[in-house]
Amino acid sequence: MDIEQLTYTFPKALQPFFKDLSFQLPEHQVNFLIGQNGAGKTTLVDILLGLRPFKGHITPTLTNIYLNQQLPMLTSIRVCDVAVLVLGIETGRRRLTLADLASLVDGPTLAFLTPIWERHYRELSGGQRKLVQLLLFLQVDRELVVLDEPTAMIDREHAATLFTVMRAHPDRTYLMITHDVRDLAAFPAYQVLWLADHQIKASVDRATFEAALPQSAFMQAFQTV
Numbered sequence: 001m002d003i004e005q006l007t008y009t010f011p012k013a014l015q016p017f018f019k020d021l022s023f024q025l026p027e028h029q030v031n032f033l034i035g036q037n038g039a040g041k042t043t044l045v046d047i048l049l050g051l052r053p054f055k056g057h058i059t060p061t062l063t064n065i066y067l068n069q070q071l072p073m074l075t076s077i078r079v080c081d082v083a084v085l086v087l088g089i090e091t092g093r094r095r096l097t098l099a100d101l102a103s104l105v106d107g108p109t110l111a112f113l114t115p116i117w118e119r120h121y122r123e124l125s126g127g128q129r130k131l132v133q134l135l136l137f138l139q140v141d142r143e144l145v146v147l148d149e150p151t152a153m154i155d156r157e158h159a160a161t162l163f164t165v166m167r168a169h170p171d172r173t174y175l176m177i178t179h180d181v182r183d184l185a186a187f188p189a190y191q192v193l194w195l196a197d198h199q200i201k202a203s204v205d206r207a208t209f210e211a212a213l214p215q216s217a218f219m220q221a222f223q224t225v
């Protein structure tokens, strides 16, 4: 995706928050977006998804899905009901059995959901609840998948399951906001975009990232996000 001369002003603000940002999101790989709290990561993502009016050009327009930080869900329902809520929209089904699920989702997702299929959602831990939703939404096929801090609140084992499912769909373009440098190692290729001072301060690929000296401005920035 090419983002050219993107300018965005919050409603009622006098000055633009982003002015003439230009950068690229390579397709069919993972793009990490890093930056301190308040740097504008969520705002930028909203713009890229067409949720906020902006000036500039973003091409091409990709079908997308946005997995944001707050994933509200009634707690009186079971895991199988959550699956119907997410996958029922795509498949038109109002009921799903485990056998149905096996034909709709990938192996790691099936393995994670099978033992908890009949469990009440409220009985799961916060991290388990988050992973249930993330994995189910990742079964919905879209060209651009945006994840806002998916690994916050989940342990490394659950994060590994999430990454396995993401890697199972290498045709997708991922844009992931993260504050955790450990997330990067899960992917063979990626780009890291560093947002600071209302600009994309750096965009580096895996080789450049791994070769960066610990005292470089970019690596110092990652320590503080």
Ligand SMILES: Nc1ncnc2c1ncn2[C@@H]1O[C@H](COP(=O)(O)OP(=O)(O)OP(=O)(O)O)[C@@H](O)[C@H]1O
Pocket: 010, 011, 013, 035, 036, 037, 038, 039, 040, 041, 042, 043, 044
């Ligand atoms: N409607 C608004 N008008 C003016 N400023 C706003 C508005 N909404 C958000 N902001 C400001 O824009 C900045 C960027 O917010 P944003 O939520 O995009 O940051 P972020 O990088 O996603 O932060 P975090 O890591 O905490 O999630 C913040 O300083 C926020 O206060």
